Amino acid sequence: MYSKDESYTVQPQSLECTGSLDSRELRFSRAMVFAIEEINNSTVLLPGVTLGYRIHDSCASVPMAVKVAFQFANGLDPVFKTNENCSRTSTVTAIVGESGSTPSMSMSRITGLFKIPQVSHFATCACLSDKKQYPAFFRTIPSDQFQAAALARLVKFYGWTWIGAIRSDSDYGNSGMGAFLRAAKEEGICVEYSVAFYRTQPISKLRQVANVIRSSTARVVVAFLASGDMRILLEELERERPPPLQWIGSESWVTDPDMLRFSVCAGAVGFAIPRSVIPGLRDFLLDLSPAKVAAVPLLTEFWETAFNCHLREGVSGVGEKECDGSEDIAQLQSPYTDTSQLRVTNMVYKAVYAIAHAIHRLICEDRANGTARCDKHSSVQPEQVLESLKSINFSQNGYPVVFDTNGDPVAVYELVNWQMGEKDHIEFVTVGHYDASVPAGQEFSMTKDILWADGGTEVPVSVCSERCPPGTRKAVQKGKPLCCYDCLPCAEGEISNHTDSSNCWSCSSEFWPGPGRDVCLPKPVEFLSFHEVLGVILATCSVGGACLAIVMATVFYRNRATPIVRANNSELSFLLLFSLTLCFLCSLTFIGRPSEWSCMLRHTAFGITFVLCISCVLGKTIVVLMAFRATLPGSDAMKWFGPPQQRLAVVSFTFIQALICTLWLALKPPFPIKNLTTFKEKIILECALGSAVGFWAVLGYIGLLALLCFVLAILARKLPDNFNEAKFITFSMLIFCAVWITFIPAYVSSPGKFTVAVEIFAILASSFGLILCIFAPKCFIIIFQPEKNTKKHLMGKVPSKAL
The missing domain is CATH 3.40.50.2300 (Response regulator)
Structure with a gap:
């Protein structure tokens, strides 16, 4: 549109359109004419009633649209009639248009004051759904x-x-x-x-x-x-x-x-807008002759531009030649003639029919036989058409037409x-x-595959940051939109199991993330098993130790009448070997999956068998001391520590340990637990102590007896004897105490199944120390040096060999 600044000293010139004609918009206007002529020829819709029309070119310009709106409301007179009432009826009943949203808004603000309904075919602005601002606006195209x-x-x-x-x-x-x-x-x-x-x-x-x-x-x-x-x-x-x-x-x-x-x-x-078919429209659009074209300025401009010729006399510049009637519009490639994609054109068609149906409901009476009788002399007011439009509901060529409360279609x-x-x-x-x-x-x-910008069917990618795979989380980059982020691995113990996760979350206590941190897997259960190398080694040592004790007991039994066996208190020796066998075997209870029974058995069996073992050693040590004191003149020491007293001492010492274990089991016994804290990534099956006081009482009592035995053995180590048993007991107790003193820090600091392994090792080491120090030298003499297994040799009466 052409406009210029005004000086306000002369009357402004009329607004004029500039630029080229939009042939697509021309097709829209011709579609309106086609629909009106179709209605005028109809015997069903408004029979006997002729609709008229007036077409204006707004040039897609707000000023021109406003000018047209005033003309629709007041007429075409260039001056105002001051002697007429301003509330007189408008010159039009309804308006089809405008194509643009902004011109439509400008028009509707004016025509809405006069309650002139406006039905647009192409104004899609959502703001036009506001009925407070645009109460008379409707449209056949969605918002x-x-x-x-x-x-x-x-x-x-x-x-x-x-x-x-x-x-x-x-x-x-x-x-x-x-x-x-x-x-x-x-x-x-x-x-x-x-x-x-x-x-x-x-x-x-x-x-x-x-x-x-x-x-x-x-x-x-x-x-x-x-x-x-x-x-x-x-x-x-x-x-x-x-x-x-x-x-x-x-x-x-x-x-x-x-x-x-x-x-x-x-x-x-x-x-x-869905593609549609309007029967007869193409023939109507192509039904143009030079005479018809010359009668309509818009068609004239279109014709001259399309064929590069001029129809109007004295007009040149459009084309050098004059239009001679040989132009064939059917062969013209133009949006005006293209009816293969009738979309918005159908919205024009529906808008015209919507107005026609609204008028039909006001002046016509439908009969039972499908015909209608219309009062052609009835005066139809714009506000009546406005109210009628709000409730229309019909289909034209299979296309439904209905308006919601905002004047919008589906x-x-x-x-x-x-x-x-x-x-x-x-x-x-x-x-x-x-x-x-x-x-x-x-x-x-x-319904079909899309061919994208690169010509392929693979969907193009448009992201600020690549998608974060499972096992990571999104961390927004500082100062950038939410779609721009870094992918950070989930922290230890956390997972994310879907793409583009904003957060990671922790697995439950008995589960742990897999290698990709995208799934929670059950934590592996760990305990000292018979099927692993460490378990096999310890079990082998345990059984081997028990077998060794049995073998030594067999050797002693077969040679029970020999001096070396008789001189070493054979009754306590056999009881000691029996207790050592139990000590070796009780370590097997520490291997395997912990259960309620195994947890109670392993600690009590260990405590009682070890006390039985130390009691026997203590008894043997006291016997050695008493034996040498009995040789002194006037001494009756052996009378006070004979076999009955020895048995009573062993039973008494063992009974005290048994009582401690019984109280432990009765009040707060050991029980199996799942240790989830030592290692985050696995479960340790172990035995809880139940009562720590009970556990350390059992160990403390064993340590007390071992210390007492160690002291007595030291006192007896220098007694004159060709085979001084007290010396070997001293060595064995020294090993025993060293093992259990080092056991305490090792037990406390060892993780998981190695805690159990340390305890088994302490049991086996101390048991092997006792059996090797006390019984190995005797068995060696019995088997390999039988000449020393005599009373004379033991009494030290065998002369030494000359050098």
Whole structure:
């Protein structure tokens, strides 16, 4: 549109349109004429009633749209009639249009004051659903509120989280993009940039927007642009092509045939009004002769531009030649003649029929036989048509027409893909549908594969950061959107089992993360088993020790009449060997899976058998001391420590330990537990002491007896004897005490199953120390030096050999 600054000294000139004619918009206006003529010829809808019309070109300009709105409301007189009432009836009953949202808003604010209903076929701004501001506005095309939500779900559907956004700097673009950005935020989508421009702005602004697109890292661009704005943007991008971009378009431009010449947009995907068929429309559009064209200025301009000739006399510049009637419009490749993709055109068609049905309900009476009788002389007021439009519900050519309380239809879209067809020509291909009326998650129904910007069927990737695999969590990069993050491994003991997890969480106490930290696996259970090397070694030593004790007992039994056996208190020796056998075997109770019975048995059996063993050693030591004291004149020591007293001492010492163990088991016995604290990654099956006092009382009593035995053995170590048993008892007790003194810190510090291994080792080491120190020398003499196994040798009466 042409306008200029006014000086206010002369009357302003009339507004004039400039630029080229939009043949697509011309098709819309001709579709309205076709629908009106179809209604006027109908015997069902408004029979006998003729609808008239007036067509104005708003030039997609707000000032021109406002001018037209005043003309619709007041007439075409250039001056106001001051003698007339300003509340007189408007000159029109209803309005079809405008195509743009911003001009529609300007018109509706004026015509709404006069309650003139306005039914738009292409104004999609969500703001027009506000009935407080636009009470007389209706539309046959869905609101951008639905399209914005659909676009956000489409972006989310294909996993794009890093996008660019471009909009027209108009009510249509700003409102639609605002709704999209809100929906995108709810879907977790981040926007790298959001820029706006309008086709009337300086070229520098356009180039700035184009440079933002070229330099961005987002590979997906959502364009909420009017068709004219998109055209000049693509022309600018064609000059210096950016990397391949996946365009996501609004219905305004994504089905505009004029856009198909831009290969930079190949693979574009967007929502479109469902394609439709209007019988007879193509024939009507092509039914143009030079005479018909010359009668309508808009058709004249279109004709002259399309065929590069001139119809009007005295007009040149459009074409050098004069139109001679040989022009064939059927062969013309133009959006005006293209009826293969009737989408918005059907919205015009439905808008006209909506108004016609509203008027029909006011002046016609439908009869039972399917005919109608209309009062052609009835006066129809705009406000009546307005109220009637709110409740219409009909179908035309199979397309339903109904308005909700906001004047909006049900939102149904086709998903259109720009695919390369034959001869490298881009074509519109419907690949799916979107229905906002179905339950959430079921809105999309895909029917064909999409060919993306690179020509393939593999979905392009557009993310700020690669997806975080299971086993990691997202950590937002400082100062950047939520979609820009680093993938950090989950901490020890934590997992994440799905992609792009924001947090990691701990496994339950008996589970531990697998190697990838993406699943919780049961912790391995550990205990000293008979099936592992350490368990086999300890069990072998235990059985071996028991066998050794049995062998020595057998040797002693077979030689029980010999002096060396008789001189060493054979009764206590056999009892000691028996107790040592039990000591070796009790270590087997420490191997294997702990149970209630094994936990109670292992500690009590160990405590009692060891006390029995030390009691025997103590008895033998006392016997040695008493024997030598009995040789002194007047001594009757042996009378006070004979065999009965020896047996009583052993039983008494052992009974005390048995009593301690009984109290321990009765009050707070050992029990099996799962140790979850020593090692985080595994479970240790072990026996809890139950009562630590009981455990240390058992060990302390054993230590007390061992210390007493050690002291007595030291006292007897230098007694004159050819075979001094006290000397060997001293060595054995020295080993015993050393083992159990070192056992305490080793037991406390050993982890897991090694705690049990240390205890078994202490039992075996002390048992081997006793049996080897006390019995091995005697067995060696019995077997290998029988000549020393005589009373004389023991009494020291054998002469020494000369050197």
